[in-house]
Amino acid sequence: MKKKKILCVDDSASVRQMVTFTLEQAGYDVVSAVDGRDAIQRLQATPVDLIVTDLNMPNLDGIELVRQVRTMPAFKFLPIVLLTTESEETRKQDGRAAGATGWIVKPFKQDQLLAVVKRVLG
């Protein structure tokens, strides 16, 4: 079967690295972007099966990214997972309203990430 491709969007290199490492170990293909704007550009070049994105990023934040992705016809039904923290409850709700599929609360362990990815990606 073809490997599922996941776009990981975070301005923190260590988080990107951790997410990439974890998902690649689990057999997914991972592309990463440093912020929302970068993510949109990458999406136009390569379609993906899932987006995992941080909320707070320079240039284009996670919520605006979700909003813009949902307006792209090809990604109307694409699962999008937010990386949030407990203190961001209202931001999380904003993300939900914009069309995010689910969320992972930081800090998270590798298996928590994989469980959520499996839930939305199958």
Place this chain on the structure above:
Amino acid sequence: MIVGTDPAETFRQEAADLLAQLEGALLDLEAVPEDRSLVDQAFRALHTLKGSGAMFGWEALAAFTHHIESTFALVRNGELKVTRDLVSLTLAAADHIRVLLDRPESADHLRGEALLASFRDLTGAAGQSHQDASKPTAKSVAPSSERVFRIRFRPGRNVLAFGCNPLLLLGELRALGTCTVLPITDAVPTLEEMEPTDCLVAWDVLLTTSATRSALDEVFLFVADQSEVGISEIPLEDSSAAGRRLGEILVERGDVAPADIDEGLGRQERLGTLLVKSGKVSEDRIASALGEQRHLREANKARETTVSGATIRVPAERLDSLMDQVGELVIAQARLMQVAMADANPLLKSISEDIERLAAELRDTAMGIRMLPIGTLFGRFRRVVHDLSRELGKAVELTTAGEETELDKTVIECLNDPLVHLIRNAVDHGIEDAARRVAAGKPEGGRVHLSAVHSGAQVLITIEDDGHGLDRAAIRAKAEERGLLQPGQEVGDAELFACIFQAGFSTAAAVTNVSGRGVGMDVVKRTIDGLRGTIEVTSAIGEGTAITLKLPLTLAIIDGLLVRVGDERYVVPLSAVEECVELTRLEDSRSGGRSFLNIRGEIVAFIRLRRLFETPGEPEVIQKVVIVTLGETRIGLVVDQVIGQHQTVIKSLSRMHRDLDGFSGATILGDGAVALILDVPHLIKFARDREATVRTP
């Protein structure tokens, strides 16, 4: 992007950058306290420090930074002003974070506490509501026994637009335990009115699981706010639950009022049909409630059997006769199906289908009863090895694995002698004496490992020793001496090792009490052939030998592929079939006399069964090739027609026909005719031999 393999190291570098960013933003803020983008920048730096810190093992740093971040969240929301005090306090905090980052062990806790206290003074009342939100909620994972949950899940119409796939959630539930999923489609409108991007189906799920309630909530975490999710536990202790009536279940679920039930019971029709007719409840709901009834009944049954764990002893011959009768039933059912297919009566067809299903279930159950764990056999071999190692003066230990692997009783009975022989061989020939072992750098005591494992419809039994391995040169010499191989003929390991199963083949220099007479291996081979099994040998010089017996799970009934050649029908064991392809007349003529077929770039030899069986008449215009495999080898069998899958009850051939090569048995078809069962290993060997004769002029 920072390149490195250790995320922790990456974090350390990144955190240093973030701290620098934070300091820069703070110093700028001192000059322009109103600049929102600077506040955002400081917040983001703190936020990432906290989030990543906790993930990469800097818990103290994360906990400390959390409080500073909370303060800046207030600033960002306009609840707190940027002051000179705040800036200098945060700069001091940044210094503390740096210490926590670089030398966490030497960090001064009191200093940290003092800093946090100053922050609390500064934020005052504004910060109260935001304090201590960081404590991770402790997960209570109390071990619990199996419980039954009723889950009613009606996803919101728009969940698909949120990238959610409800089927994945149902899949997740299935993974948690025994699950009955029942769809509710009453909200689905007609095709013209349907919006294809809406999710209109709902599901009732009955789940018997040892998972906690919170684990179930967790599954629906992302959709809970848009969907109706009702999870309730159905008490199993309640003895009446076993016999719960449809009406009780419907009332308890709130689908029907008790009065409606009473009214329904007053009449003489089945309650479910009645309620649907009267329009009180939809057909789906009844189906779902009936599904629940069934699920609960089974959950209770499972519970009872685990409580009693009852077994009974039954004489073996009764099982044998049960199996015979099931075999007859399968044959009779095949006849019934044939009659039903030829007849236009739909009622007959439906009965025939019911019987087919029941017969298949009965067959599986009856075969299950005959299964025995192979451990009963393994136990005996410990003694065999013990006695042998005494006799031969070698210290040999027997280890076993997979004792719980189940095999048909008759197969197990036939396996005793071959296994004893193989183990004797391993101890006597395989394992070296202590002096030679030590010289080869091996432990003094030898080891024989006996293991069994399921693999598809087969059981693999492996006898492994850590001795000196098979001597290829000696086998080769002996094989040439006996004329089994031509001098100079190139053969692979498989073919070379196959020689050791020839009658009278021994390379042992001295005949001992135990082995070396060359009697036995051929008997082993014949027994395994008789069980329709195969033998594989692998060996490495100095490391040992492994002999693997591949055996079918059962002898009585197999799934077969029914094919036709001329007027005769034959059965190919389905486990050996890989695929069926067409052989057009054109390809046929093009293949000439070579009998090779190109299948997706791979050359596969084929045998014309028509020619092999000397079938009279003309072949079909488009003949079929059934590709069969045995281990690594693939060959094609050219037939006139592939009829289809057939449950094959194996009957052994009469004494007169027993020595026929190429057939392993016979079966009776639905119309009473007899079909021979093709012996695939033999046919493959035939093809291989023919290939060899073609190659060697």
